[in-house]
Amino acid sequence: GAGVSQSPSNKVTEKGKDVELRCDPISGHTALYWYRQRLGQGLEFLIYFQGNSAPDKSGLPSDRFSAERTGESVSTLTIQRTQQEDSAVYLCASSLRSGYGYTFGSGTRLTVV
């Protein structure tokens, strides 16, 4: 597609439930990133995929967080047993190659009640 697409745009969930966030990168972009943006704060790196290489998971805050990507296509970020502190905007970005310009999606606003 023309841009990075994320769904849903908004998600309200109850504490303890699992959620899945989806990211469709730009076609042909081999690199894909997930970031978290808490209210009034900067962006925190979560995880990075580059082609078929093992992902860089160094930013995942706990084992409740996981992400998958099949080849160079869609990625899913899963948060298990959600907590209130997981409330944030989750942003996905893709890049033609690492170190190049990133294109961000408009994010998924997650609210845990």
Place this chain on the structure above:
Amino acid sequence: AQSVTQLGSHVSVSEGALVLLRCNYSSSVPPYLFWYVQYPNQGLQLLLKYTSAATLVKGINGFEAEFKKSETSFHLTKPSAHMSDAAEYFCAVILSGSARQLTFGSGTQLTVLP
């Protein structure tokens, strides 16, 4: 470890005045540097990037930034602020030759006063 610091979480300027948003990085090797803008309830949009070519980088919407190695800075400027420039601005860095992820500053909220 690489990091990026934005001085001033909030900056206010009058319409038509100079915009100056400050960004300093800490790295012994010049990194790749970026400025992004985020309008309310939207994703991030790339304003400009430095990738070791010209030190003065021109971006969209009349913004530019100058890479100064001696000062480890990459400040963002615009000669004349417009009301539509009101947004949050993020400086970000990738250490060249490394793996890859953007490290963001904490952001600067720009307010433009009529």
